Amino acid sequence: MTDQATDPYLDEEQPDAVGPLRRYQPTPIVPGATVTGAALVAVVAIMTFLASLTIGSVSAVRGLASSWTADISRETTIQIKPADGLDIEAALAAAVDTARRAAGVAAARALDPAETAALLEPWLGAGLDIANLPVPRLVVVTLSPAAGPADIAGLRTALAGRVPAATLDDHRQWSDRLTSTARQVVAVGFAVLALVGAATILSVVFATRAAVAAGQSVVEVLHLVGARDSLIAGEFQRHFLAVGLKGGAIGGGAAVLMFFVLATLPAWLRGGAPADPAATLIGAMTLDLRGYGGIFGVSVLVVLVTAATSRLTVYRTLRRLR
Amino acid sequence: MVRFENVGLRYGMGPEVLKDVTFGIPPRSFQFLTGASGAGKTTLLKLMFLSLKPTRGLINIFGRDAAGLGPDEVAVIRRRIGIVFQDFRLLDHLTTYENVALPLRVQGREEASYRSEVSELLQWVGLGERMHVLPPVLSGGEKQRAAIARALIGRPDILLADEPTGNVDPRLARRLLRLFVEMHKSGTSVLIATHDIALMDQFDARRLVISDGRLRTYD
Numbered sequence: 001m002t003d004q005a006t007d008p009y010l011d012e013e014q015p016d017a018v019g020p021l022r023r024y025q026p027t028p029i030v031p032g033a034t035v036t037g038a039a040l041v042a043v044v045a046i047m048t049f050l051a052s053l054t055i056g057s058v059s060a061v062r063g064l065a066s067s068w069t070a071d072i073s074r075e076t077t078i079q080i081k082p083a084d085g086l087d088i089e090a091a092l093a094a095a096v097d098t099a100r101r102a103a104g105v106a107a108a109r110a111l112d113p114a115e116t117a118a119l120l121e122p123w124l125g126a127g128l129d130i131a132n133l134p135v136p137r138l139v140v141v142t143l144s145p146a147a148g149p150a151d152i153a154g155l156r157t158a159l160a161g162r163v164p165a166a167t168l169d170d171h172r173q174w175s176d177r178l179t180s181t182a183r184q185v186v187a188v189g190f191a192v193l194a195l196v197g198a199a200t201i202l203s204v205v206f207a208t209r210a211a212v213a214a215g216q217s218v219v220e221v222l223h224l225v226g227a228r229d230s231l232i233a234g235e236f237q238r239h240f241l242a243v244g245l246k247g248g249a250i251g252g253g254a255a256v257l258m259f260f261v262l263a264t265l266p267a268w269l270r271g272g273a274p275a276d277p278a279a280t281l282i283g284a285m286t287l288d289l290r291g292y293g294g295i296f297g298v299s300v301l302v303v304l305v306t307a308a309t310s311r312l313t314v315y316r317t318l319r320r321l322r
Numbered sequence: 323m324v325r326f327e328n329v330g331l332r333y334g335m336g337p338e339v340l341k342d343v344t345f346g347i348p349p350r351s352f353q354f355l356t357g358a359s360g361a362g363k364t365t366l367l368k369l370m371f372l373s374l375k376p377t378r379g380l381i382n383i384f385g386r387d388a389a390g391l392g393p394d395e396v397a398v399i400r401r402r403i404g405i406v407f408q409d410f411r412l413l414d415h416l417t418t419y420e421n422v423a424l425p426l427r428v429q430g431r432e433e434a435s436y437r438s439e440v441s442e443l444l445q446w447v448g449l450g451e452r453m454h455v456l457p458p459v460l461s462g463g464e465k466q467r468a469a470i471a472r473a474l475i476g477r478p479d480i481l482l483a484d485e486p487t488g489n490v491d492p493r494l495a496r497r498l499l500r501l502f503v504e505m506h507k508s509g510t511s512v513l514i515a516t517h518d519i520a521l522m523d524q525f526d527a528r529r530l531v532i533s534d535g536r537l538r539t540y541d
Contacts, residue, residue, distance in 0.1 A: 026420065026427070026433060027415060027416050027417070027420055029413075029416075029424075029427070029428075031415040217411075217413075218413055220411070221411050221412075221413055221424070222424075222428060223373070223397075223400075224371070224373070224400065224405060224407075224411065225400070225401075225424050225425040225428055225472070225476075226397050226398065226399075226400035226401035226425060226428060226429070226476070227397060227428035228393075228394050228397045228428075229393055229394070229397075230394075231428055231430075318393075319393075
């Protein structure tokens with residue numbers, strides 16, 4: 001037998017039993033158990049995680065696409081194809097000169113024979129003397145950041161006038177493709193987001209209905225002691241708000257953590273070594289502040305949707321109960 | 323305060339449970355409602371408590387036509403009516419104290435403002451020692467008294483009680499009746515539905531008798 005005077009458990013319980021003197025903590029009117037707690041928290045957390053993942057990926061893809069597009073369209077290439085009776089070196093010099101004079105061009109430089117050979121090395125092998133081969137030569141033109149489509153058109157006209165053998169490749173084909181792919185990814189992302197949103201609303205509707213049905217005797221008693229519907233709905237909503245907050249925090253937090261790990265993991269694995277292409281590809285899936293803001297926004301949205309849906313559902317169920 | 327005129331009620335397509343019921347409950351009155359089991363006593367109480375709508379006839383309560391009341395108005399009117407159900411309807415997850423305080427709590431009152439009121443009433447019905455106990459632990463008689471205390475805590479204008487002595491021994495039944503008479507003397511209209519003749523014989527009051535769905539009054 002335990003000695004009551006020294007039993008710490010009883011000592012702790014003692015002040016609680018004093019009654020009127022104890023600090024009163026009101027029991028919630030709607031018992032928490034009627035709200036199918038843990039399962040719904042899990043559902044909301046998973047939904048938030050999926051929605052956050054979607055919005056994070058969309059944001060990352062968008063950022064990636066726009067930075068790639070910017071990189072690609074900041075450079076253009078002038079290609080000069082060898083032809084009979086064409087002095088290719090003179091044509092190169094003329095092209096470089098034309099490019100340097102054109103508006104919106106920051107720099108222009110012809111690739112010398114060695115560089116051209118290096119470009120072709122993977123296909124034609126080392127030790128190549130390109131002087132003997134009809135190989136096209138390139139001028140790399142770097143555009144100034146302010147350059148627009150009009151400058152490129154101007155450059156093209158100027159080239160056509162002075163160096164007819166030159167063609168200008170402004171990489172538009174690539175940047176257009178990238179842009180449209182990015183747009184598709186964003187559209188698919190929003191569609192997924194809408195589906196996840198609908199699924200969240202539906203699961204909250206069913207959970208609320210079940211909770212009100214389980215708490216029907218409580219609702220009846222509240223009605224008979226003169227409680228307004230707004231009070232009853234508020235009681236249920238408080239529970240669902242807590243469920244939503246918990247689920248939203250877990251789901252959103254997990255998504256942020258995942259993106260953070262994805263962003264920093266390649267750097268750890270590399271251990272400070274220069275970036276290799278594969279790592280850069282994953283490493284590029286990093287989120288900027290807007291992406292993290294999006295995840296936060298989605299989590300808040302899920303919490304609000306949970307609370308609002310439960311409130312509406314309770315009102316509708318109460319109307320049926322009357 | 324409450325006026326029924328030619329009130330009829332049927333459940334679904336069934337026969338009329340109540341036919342042409344006409345009566346009134348004046349202020350500060352005391353009456354028994356009696357009749358055989360299944361005669362419609364509980365139904366009549368539910369009509370008075372606005373939890374059922376009549377299929378025909380008029381119910382006027384505190385000067386308002388019951389048919390035209392919105393949900394919030396019903397809630398406000400119910401705060402002026404105390405009701406004790408046969409099955410108590412206590413919330414099992416709330417303590418006796420919290421159950422009794424519920425009508426005040428749903429009105430948005432602070433706990434501190436009614437704490438002494440509720441404990442006093444609980445002492446008065448003899449539940450002072452059982453204040454912080456959950457209903458499943460209470461005996462039938464204790465639950466009965468808790469339900470009565472809950473009906474009284476809001477100082478209702480009318481008290482409706484459905485078989486309030488159905489679950490208690492005769493000694494406690496007499497005590498509860500004294501409680502109702504006290505309430506009546508302090509200005510509350512009391513209506514007790516019962517088929518306990520012995521109980522009715524203890525207090526001389528108007529009797530409303532239901533049989534075959536019709537209501538007769540014996541003053």
